[in-house]
Amino acid sequence: MSGQQGGHPPGVRGAFCERELPRALQRRLAAAAMAPATQSASITALAAIAGSVVGGLASFLTTFFTQRNQAHRDLLSRDMAHREELYSQFIKEAANLYADSLDKKLENPASLIGMYSPIGLMRPIAAGKVLLAGKKSGTFLISIVAPR
Numbered sequence: 001m002s003g004q005q006g007g008h009p010p011g012v013r014g015a016f017c018e019r020e021l022p023r024a025l026q027r028r029l030a031a032a033a034m035a036p037a038t039q040s041a042s043i044t045a046l047a048a049i050a051g052s053v054v055g056g057l058a059s060f061l062t063t064f065f066t067q068r069n070q071a072h073r074d075l076l077s078r079d080m081a082h083r084e085e086l087y088s089q090f091i092k093e094a095a096n097l098y099a100d101s102l103d104k105k106l107e108n109p110a111s112l113i114g115m116y117s118p119i120g121l122m123r124p125i126a127a128g129k130v131l132l133a134g135k136k137s138g139t140f141l142i143s144i145v146a147p148r
Contacts (some may be wrong), residue, residue, distance in 0.1 A: 083125060090118035090134060097141050106145040115141065 093115040100111075119134045126134070 079125075083122075086118050086122050086125075087130075090115065090122070090137075093118065094137055094141055097145055101141070101145040112138075112142065112145075 097111065097115055100106075106112075115138055119131070119138060122131055122134060
């Protein structure tokens with residue numbers, strides 16, 4: 001650096017050198033960032049971005065919880081339909097056995113299987129009172145239908 005004063009090449013005093021250009025630009029940008037108009041614009045832009053993020057997140061969460069609730073309701077509905085099918089099958093079989101017992105006595109004990117099959121399927125899913133009522137109905141029908 002002989003012959004240079006202050007880091008400038010000879011004959012280029014006071015002008016910007018390529019090395020100093022970024023530093024000067026940084027100073028201008030720092031000064032512009034501190035201006036109130038720039039601060040106001042930055043705050044507005046950040047508020048708009050934050051509002052978009054919050055709105056999108058709220059929309060996503062609403063959809064997620066709605067879908068989750070609907071899936072839960074569908075599961076409960078299918079479970080209820082399955083129970084109703086089992087109960088109606090049991091009632092149908094018991095009613096047929098009772099109607100047959102009015103005409104004649106039980107000659108084929110295998111016909112009781114149709115009534116006890118739904119009771120076996122109800123065991124894991126039915127409430128205690130429902131299962132007890134089914135067993136009592138079965139016992140009552142056997143006492144009516146069974147030969148003496």
